[in-house]
Amino acid sequence: MIVITGATGALNGATVDHLLRHRPASEIAVAVRDASRARRFADLGIEVRHGDYADPASLPDAFANTDQLLLVSSSDPRADAVSLHRNAIDAAVTAGVGRILYTSHQGAADDTPFGPGRDHAATERLLAGSGLPWTSLRNGFYAHSLAWSTGPWRESGVITVPADGPVSWTSRADSAEAAAAIIASNGAYDGPVTVTAESAPTFEEVAAIASDVAGRTVRRVLMDPEDWIAARVASGQPEFAARFTLGMFDAAAGGWFAGIDPLLGQLLGRSPATVRDALTLA
Template sequence: MIVVSAASGALGRLVVARLLTRLPARRVAAAVRDPARCADLAALGVDVRRGDYDDPASLRSAFRDAERLLLISSPELAAERRTRQHLAAVEAAVAAGVQAVAYTSFLGADRDGGGMNAAHHATERAIVDSGLGYTLLRHPFYTEAFVNPGLRDAVDVGRLTDGTGGRGLNTALRADLAEAAANALTDEAHLGHGYDLTGPLWTYPQLAEALGEVTGRRVELEAGETPGPLGFLVGLARAGALERQTDDLCRLLGREPTSLR
């Protein structure tokens, strides 16, 4: 049995769907805060269980009979609460007799225990120290944060604002990361490894070119500030913080990750 935590989210649902292409539904369980939100998964034969990161007893019940657990990181942004939630999940996995955990961490969490990586770093240490088998899947930012429906506006006006200064971005699609997680969960060769997952490096000039190719309309690039939450990520890119590259995602997928185009 493989249990996927936080399975009602976008990534969790993609992982469950991928697992169902290679395992019978009776061998897949979804641990979610609100099972009523996952009637569609239950209709496919997936065992939908209540597993709330803030309720350790529910996690122990949700993880029962699991040989493998995918611990998808909590959406909680406060590091202290997020750490508490993750450590409760690790303890529940041990108590439930789970054999191995795959954890969706973040790039750099093995080296950096501060800032946005504080909870990831603490969780990685707890998993390694727990005695459980493990695979650490360190994610980049999602490509979908940048390649989103808002790009239609850029096509309509013929201009794309670039606040990155032309620096590269190593993002990856959720679908690729979900497939990599499913591969890690179903192949013991990945136990004991930490993977730094990056997609193919791309730039805003390449994005503008790809938009023009796909739509048949010219899209000019202009320098400027990116408003809203995306501005923070663009700022990281401008500082060169998103240019790290590895072949780990390619290795886990057994193919090249999805290209920008």
């Protein structure tokens, strides 16, 4: 049995859809916090189990009789993500899961300025110490995030950022399809696996692509980080959220998201989606 957590979310929900091309519904289960939101999976013949990282007692049964378990990472910036992930990993050990797969992120490291990257690094250590076979899917930064990181560039002609550096903007849809292929490989990929697009443009280069897409000049403007934070807060964003986002730009400037790998294209059997694709849809 293959169990997928977080299937009511966009990433792992799409992974389930792609997995159905490789495995029958009878071999797939989803573990979700709210079963009422998983009706579409039940209608497909997929078993729906209750499992909540914040409720450790719910997890061993949710992970029972599981050959492969895909753990989605916590997306709440205020949560103690590592503790939640520890609950899930401990339950997987208790349940005797055959392999854990985990949705990590490119640039996972203890010293990255990007907070989730530190959480991913800590979680990967937990996986390595679990005694179970594991695979960490180090996905590139999801390309739909360009919408908030570049702002209203079509209207303003400006992309204002507090720091600049290369980012391997990667389609979330492509990442979901790749995760399904990796699960279907039955353990062919072990440990950290890099899943990124084929290029890592800087925001200066993103602005050049945006200019071509829009048919008008789009400039990249660097703003003092504290002034950028102040502008975000003035627009209504909580300061903690603005500083959380600043960590992403700082990590980009430090080269944490610069690496690229051909594996994604190999798994897809085609070229992954590009920044141009994302900006055209924006």
